[in-house]
Amino acid sequence: MGPERAAVSADSRRARREAELAAQAQVPPHPLHPRRWLPRFAVLAALAGITVALPLTENVSPGNGTFVAGAQAAAVPLPSTVEALTGVVVTTTPPPAIAADGTTALRAEVAASRSEERDPLPGCDGADRPAGANGQLRTSDLCTLWTGSLQLRGDAAYSIAELNLAFRARFGRDLCLTDGYRTLAEQRVLKSRKGGLAAVPGRSNHGWGLAIDLCSPETKGATGRWIKENGPIYGWENPDWALSGGSGPFEPWHWEYTRGVMEDGEYYSS
Ligand SMILES: [Zn+2]
CATH class of the missing domain: 3.30.1380.10 (Muramoyl-pentapeptide Carboxypeptidase; domain 2)
Structure with missing residues (x-):
């Protein structure tokens, strides 16, 4: 590959990248797919905050929730992004009666x-x-x-x-x-x-x-x-x-x- 073709190729990649960025800017953020627009630190902040906030919501009652605050939070799996942002707890454990x-x-x-x-x-x-x-x-x-x-x-x-x-x-x-x-x-x-x-x-x-x-x-x-x-x-x-x-x-x-x-x-x- 000669230098001329390499320069063309680099220009081509730059142009494609610019087109992608422009397209992303026009797509409104989807509430259930925050990774497409949220910076990574924002996702992490939401996950950290939710371990404290969820026990206060109607979806998880005290003593019955799967999330805990503080030091214990590291011992349990973090909620999925969907769970964290919607407040809906997804469980795969069947109830005892079943x-x-x-x-x-x-x-x-x-x-x-x-x-x-x-x-x-x-x-x-x-x-x-x-x-x-x-x-x-x-x-x-x-x-x-x-x-x-x-x-x-x-x-x-x-x-x-x-x-x-x-x-x-x-x-x-x-x-x-x-x-x-x-x-x-x-x-x-x-x-x-x-x-x-x-x-x-x-x-x-x-x-x-x-x-x-x-x-x-x-x-x-x-x-x-x-x-x-x-x-x-x-x-x-x-x-x-x-x-x-x-x-x-x-x-x-x-x-x-x-x-x-x-x-x-x-x-x-x-
Ligand atoms: Zn008898």
């Missing part, structure tokens, strides 16, 4: 309920196995459930009462039961009425105070699903023999306190 799924919310609700009511069955100390044979336990050794009449041995009663608290938190009422501890005499009456559908007297886990029968409607729909999901968490199961296709009669309402049954009960009987 971030949490239903299961998490329900578990939190149950946990809160359980912590508020630490004694699920007042008057029941949750003591273990009472003396006596199947169906011949002293009722004074058992704990009375929320129904006011049904009884279970202490540990089973305590755990089903905890389950009931969770059930109440979910459905707003108590779990409906028809049977708990059953005396030998009661089991004999039941056997004479129901035949093969009732356990041999002396071989029922009801006789150890380790089984309950749900009201039949509880085993269906939303409550049935809830109990299947939550019963085992509290140590209660609908035993294998009572399942559809199990070795015994189909009894979706019959639930047992598994640990007690495995230690002391009739694992295979109703």
Whole structure:
């Protein structure tokens, strides 16, 4: 490239630059694009000022804003230029109600309920196995459930009462039961009425105070699903023999306190 062409090229660039400057002078400044016209120091001044000014605006309430004044300002991201000049805070964090799924919310609700009511069955100390044979336990050794009449041995009663608290938190009422501890005499009456559908007297886990029968409607729909999901968490199961296709009669309402049954009960009987 010779000197003449270089001079022409320099003149050409100067002329183009002058044309650009003239064009910029005629364009009115856009309020959302201040970088096109504001000197850099003005932008910085606006950003610095806004960290103090924003908490006073309606858009950011005290204690709830994302901007802080003073020394703390360096620790948080500066607002974008759009945010700074319009006062509109742009957030990308979803609110807690959207971030949490239903299961998490329900578990939190149950946990809160359980912590508020630490004694699920007042008057029941949750003591273990009472003396006596199947169906011949002293009722004074058992704990009375929320129904006011049904009884279970202490540990089973305590755990089903905890389950009931969770059930109440979910459905707003108590779990409906028809049977708990059953005396030998009661089991004999039941056997004479129901035949093969009732356990041999002396071989029922009801006789150890380790089984309950749900009201039949509880085993269906939303409550049935809830109990299947939550019963085992509290140590209660609908035993294998009572399942559809199990070795015994189909009894979706019959639930047992598994640990007690495995230690002391009739694992295979109703
Ligand atoms: Zn039963």
